[in-house]
């Protein structure tokens with residue numbers, strides 16, 4: 471029997487350190503950054519922001535000293551090579567924060583792009599683009615979705631070979647961090663007549679290349695629309711980008727020509743597991759808040775905790791969270807064991823991607839509801855957490871697309887019944903059993 475839910479004591483120490491770092495350093499930083507002002511409501515001036523930036527660098531140094539910088543990376547890329555299960559246990563802690571992944575050098579979309587270049591890049595690309603990403607000197611974005619289509623079969627942005635360059639034309643949007651990136655990895659159709667999986671290629675495009683135009687810096691709802699017109703780096707957002715006759719050196723083709731869609735799975739599969747485990751962190755925080763509130767607030771002279779419908783909400787949330795967490799860890803364990811994204815593993819990844827949105831939605835909704843008006847205010851982290859549920863159901867592939875994929879993978883293991891009645895049609899089975907037992911009875 472090899473099933474074991476224990477964590478090695480040395481690694482438990484790392485988890486405990488991260489948990490404490492989250493509590494003492496990252497959450498306060500999140501709170502300060504979300505206010506962005508002093509106690510009198512005065513916005514920070516340049517010196518104030520310089521001080522905060524220096525403090526952030528010092529926090530990153532503490533993470534590096536602890537050996538946890540870029541903890542998603544293998545030793546060949548300067549990371550600790552922890553494997554997916556340990557990554558999950560750390561991501562669970564960081565999921566409770568906004569700034570955590572940045573302080574640990576494992577923020578999306580850079581993490582996925584690191585994996586892409588590490589797996590598909592040439593030596594030149596690794597040196598010029600991967601190394602500065604690993605050290606945190608540069609930032610990147612991944613530009614695949616188009617304003618008119620999120621479905622690869624509908625993509626129009628194209629690249630055409632011209633001597634030792636490619637000429638890129640088209641529009642992309644929801645390129646997270648596109649405005650602040652030093653370079654973008656762009657998916658473009660290079661062979662429109664080939665089968666879907668051979669139709670597109672990926673290119674590394676320097677952000678400053680002539681013809682790369684940020685049309686708007688789109689934000690998710692809840693952000694003032696005027697922010698969409700601020701395309702200065704460092705504002706977050708999901709850029710709407712026009713590529714207008716952008717000349718890309720041929721050496722910036724990432725992977726082989728036509729392997730874009732297949733190659734992109736390297737980036738998306740691992741990323742989905744990390745997102746799922748961060749969702750565990752979000753939901754744990756929501757459940758903790760729910761329990762504290764239930765024990766602190768009274769209605770009609772009774773604690774909320776003593777009301778049966780509140781109790782049912784707490785119990786349902788706990789069960790959903792526990793099941794989800796175990797499923798994510800099981801998926802991570804399978805990846806560690808197999809070392810590849812096999813169809814067996816893709817089945818589990820699709821499942822946890824689907825659950826992440828649902829579990830996040832259900833638990834955070836209950837927590838908001840239990841907090842009443844306070845839950846609806848902007849004075850708790852619940853509003854932010856609420857946003858992650860619909861996002862999770864859309865980014866990195868919609869829930870519907872994953873459900874469709876999952877059911878196809880599941881159905882591969884089955885065959886149609888060769889009879890008009892199903893295999894488990896009782897009259898048929900009973901008749902067979904009667905034949906079998908009649909023989910036993912006769913022999914006796």
Ligand SMILES: Cc1cc2nc3c(=O)[nH]c(=O)nc-3n(C[C@H](O)[C@H](O)[C@H](O)COP(=O)(O)OP(=O)(O)OC[C@H]3O[C@@H](n4cnc5c(N)ncnc54)[C@H](O)[C@@H]3O)c2cc1C
Nearest residue numbers: 612613614615619620644645646864865866867868870871
């Ligand atoms: C926060 C966030 C960050 C993102 N970051 C990036 C990024 O960095 N780079 C990037 O390229 N993209 C990014 N995206 C875009 C994301 O990948 C797409 O939104 C996603 O792939 C879905 O595409 P779409 O928005 O065009 O929706 P559509 O494909 O138009 O889907 C709309 C709806 O159609 C239905 N639908 C779609 N497919 C199916 C199906 N197979 N079966 C049944 N119904 C279906 C569903 O109801 C779905 O919700 C981001 C999105 C979000 C929300």
